[in-house]
Amino acid sequence: MASRNFLLVVPLMAAALMPGFGKAAPSASIPNFTGYWIHPSIPGVEPLSSGPTSITNRSRRDGQNNILQLVGDYTNPILKPAAAARVKMLGEQSINHYGFHNPRNQCWPNGVPFMLPLSMEMFQAPDKITIIYQNDHQVRHIRMNAQHPAKVTPSWYGDSVGRYEGDTLVIDTVGLKMGPFAMVDWYGTPQSEALHVVERYRMVDYETAKEGFARDEKENFRAQPQNMDWNYRGKHLQLTFTVEDPNVFTTPWSATVTYGKPMVDWLETVCAENPRKYGTEDDAQIPTAKQPDF
Numbered sequence: 001m002a003s004r005n006f007l008l009v010v011p012l013m014a015a016a017l018m019p020g021f022g023k024a025a026p027s028a029s030i031p032n033f034t035g036y037w038i039h040p041s042i043p044g045v046e047p048l049s050s051g052p053t054s055i056t057n058r059s060r061r062d063g064q065n066n067i068l069q070l071v072g073d074y075t076n077p078i079l080k081p082a083a084a085a086r087v088k089m090l091g092e093q094s095i096n097h098y099g100f101h102n103p104r105n106q107c108w109p110n111g112v113p114f115m116l117p118l119s120m121e122m123f124q125a126p127d128k129i130t131i132i133y134q135n136d137h138q139v140r141h142i143r144m145n146a147q148h149p150a151k152v153t154p155s156w157y158g159d160s161v162g163r164y165e166g167d168t169l170v171i172d173t174v175g176l177k178m179g180p181f182a183m184v185d186w187y188g189t190p191q192s193e194a195l196h197v198v199e200r201y202r203m204v205d206y207e208t209a210k211e212g213f214a215r216d217e218k219e220n221f222r223a224q225p226q227n228m229d230w231n232y233r234g235k236h237l238q239l240t241f242t243v244e245d246p247n248v249f250t251t252p253w254s255a256t257v258t259y260g261k262p263m264v265d266w267l268e269t270v271c272a273e274n275p276r277k278y279g280t281e282d283d284a285q286i287p288t289a290k291q292p293d294f
Contacts, residue, residue, distance in 0.1 A: 229262070
């Protein structure tokens with residue numbers, strides 16, 4: 001019981017250290033998204049039924065996404081030729097080898113939109129929103145009712161500003177830092193300094209959520225389905241995000257992530273605690289020392 005209590009306290013302690021925590025909750029006219037939201041699938045992005053949408057996996061096993069082979073569909077018309085060639089090359093590497101380096105398996109900051117399908121907890125304050133993700137202590141800070149500076153200093157999670165449009169929270173992110181493993185998704189789709197991501201969060205009824213989960217099941221692998229309450233019929237949180245990068249994509253494209261009600265306590269995972277990755281990928285290139293510090 002003590003360990004369960006500890007797991008509950010950890011996110012609350014982290015939140016208490018965040019600027020804006022403890023301020024007045026959103027007013028009645030502002031939608032309340034505060035809380036722990038879970039997404040049970042990987043890679044987790046839900047392609048739309050029509051229109052320009054996200055890359056899918058060409059490798060299937062028993063009709064499902066074969067996450068042991070990440071072979072992005074390089075024929076998706078959203079990809080410019082150089083980006084398509086990159087996705088194809090990494091897909092071939094995944095088939096012939098056992099994966100390729102990405103921010104997830106190399107314990108680097110995941111960035112946006114790569115990290116968006118992760119389970120997360122949102123904290124709302126009048127002037128700021130903080131989102132923490134279950135993987136690797138990843139935290140985002142969104143300034144509300146603000147503008148991007150004229151010159152943005154690139155950072156791992158970019159410069160994010162937010163606003164409410166009726167029942168929807170809109171988050172606009174630019175200035176995402178280019179690192180050695182930076183990519184848009186699990187299939188190695190590249191990104192450039194021009195990457196621009198707009199997220200739109202809203203509460204949806206069960207029927208809308210059900211449709212999102214159906215698209216999720218068609219494309220993704222449900223790694224831990226038992227962690228979500230599938231019998232819950234109340235409001236769910238749904239994210240629709242749009243990605244633009246004229247150096248990589250022929251057009252802006254969109255996808256969704258539908259979050260549900262968790263059945264488990266917050267369980268943080270730390271990439272560096274398991275650098276060997278089940279034998280399916282190269283060991284993570286985490287910092288190491290040849291001799292102890294003491």
